[in-house]
Amino acid sequence: xxxxxxxxxxxxxxxxxxxxxxxxxxxxxxxxxxxxxxxxxxxxxxxxxxxxxxxxxxxxxxxxx
Amino acid sequence: xxxxxxxxxxxxxxxxxxxxxxxxxxxxxxxxxxxxxxxxxxxxxxxxxxxxxxxxxxxxxxxxxxxxxxxxxxxxxxxxxxxxxxxxxxxxxxxxxxxxxxxxxxxxxxxxxxxxxxxxxxxxxxxxxxxxxxxxxxxxxxxxxxxxxxxxxxxxxxxxxxxxxxxxxxxxxxxxxxxxxxxxxxxxxxxxxxxxxxxxxxxxxxxxxxxxxxxxxxxxxxxxxxxxxxxxxxxxxxxxxxxxxxxxxxxxxxxxxxxx
Numbered sequence: 001x002x003x004x005x006x007x008x009x010x011x012x013x014x015x016x017x018x019x020x021x022x023x024x025x026x027x028x029x030x031x032x033x034x035x036x037x038x039x040x041x042x043x044x045x046x047x048x049x050x051x052x053x054x055x056x057x058x059x060x061x062x063x064x065x
Numbered sequence: 066x067x068x069x070x071x072x073x074x075x076x077x078x079x080x081x082x083x084x085x086x087x088x089x090x091x092x093x094x095x096x097x098x099x100x101x102x103x104x105x106x107x108x109x110x111x112x113x114x115x116x117x118x119x120x121x122x123x124x125x126x127x128x129x130x131x132x133x134x135x136x137x138x139x140x141x142x143x144x145x146x147x148x149x150x151x152x153x154x155x156x157x158x159x160x161x162x163x164x165x166x167x168x169x170x171x172x173x174x175x176x177x178x179x180x181x182x183x184x185x186x187x188x189x190x191x192x193x194x195x196x197x198x199x200x201x202x203x204x205x206x207x208x209x210x211x212x213x214x215x216x217x218x219x220x221x222x223x224x225x226x227x228x229x230x231x232x233x234x235x236x237x238x239x240x241x242x243x244x245x246x247x248x249x250x251x252x253x254x255x256x257x258x259x260x261x262x263x264x265x266x267x268x269x270x271x272x273x274x275x276x277x278x279x280x281x282x283x284x285x286x287x288x289x290x291x292x293x294x295x296x297x298x299x300x301x302x303x304x305x306x307x308x309x310x311x312x313x314x315x316x317x318x319x320x321x322x323x324x325x
Binding site: 005006007008021024025026027029030031032033034037038039041042057058059060061062063064065 | 103110111114115119120123136137145150152156272
């Protein structure tokens with residue numbers, strides 16, 4: 001199914017956020033996620049289900065002032 | 066000085082953006098003596114490692130120097146956006162501290178103080194310890210304190226402008242109205258003398274970033290800022306003299322020779 005990941009449409013086969021993120025290459029990294037504007041903590045990713053067209057934000061540490 | 070019960074020796078806080086290299090960032094942090102560094106969150110694609118690389122450098126500094134990180138909500142233009150970003154930052158950085166920015170105007174990056182107060186209320190109810198990036202407006206400051214903020218971060222001038230303290234009168238009034246609230250000048254500091262001036266006015270600390278990161282020699286500039294903050298702080302504690310309009314000879318007149 002197609003989901004919008006950080007503004008880009010991507011195809012994922014899994015309907016679970018945790019495994020979809022692995023498919024997308026997010027492995028052993030420090031990051032935070034939100035689906036459709038709602039934060040999904042890492043502890044909840046294995047149970048968070050995805051639907052066609054969901055908007056996923058994946059944010060990582062970055063320099064800031 | 067303490068923020069939310071955390072005692073700090075250094076009154077200089079340093080941003081981590083726009084340095085020529087990670088190594089110069091690390092050296093600048095060390096040279097500044099800062100104990101708090103600001104960080105942020107941005108999108109990262111799978112397989113990309115930029116954020117992870119940055120975080121490993123900061124983590125090393127945190128471990129070696131005992132630093133605390135202060136995540137920001139930079140770039141957020143609404144309370145909702147800032148609240149969501151703050152929650153994501155809490156998970157990634159493992160801290161309740163959040164430098165709350167809600168931007169209201171793009172040319173000046175002036176805070177949207179209405180969204181700021183709204184977001185501060187929500188985040189404090191959610192257990193955050195909020196450092197609001199605000200203006201020197203007394204009414205807004207009062208409302209942020211009513212919302213539960215225990216630190217305020219008024220701007221000196223627009224972010225990255227290097228213009229120093231644009232409204233000294235307003236900043237003095239803020240200091241005078243809230244004598245016991247930790248006040249940090251955030252944004253607009255361009256040179257060490259600006260930082261010293263802020264400290265001489267009685268502010269508790271300054272947060273700088275661009276003025277160090279874009280200096281020809283960032284490490285040397287970080288050292289200079291560390292000294293300026295300490296000098297300004299000592300100058301404030303020492304009790305500056307009152308300025309006057311007329312000259313007053315510093316060398317005694319009494320005993321001066323007469324040749325005519």
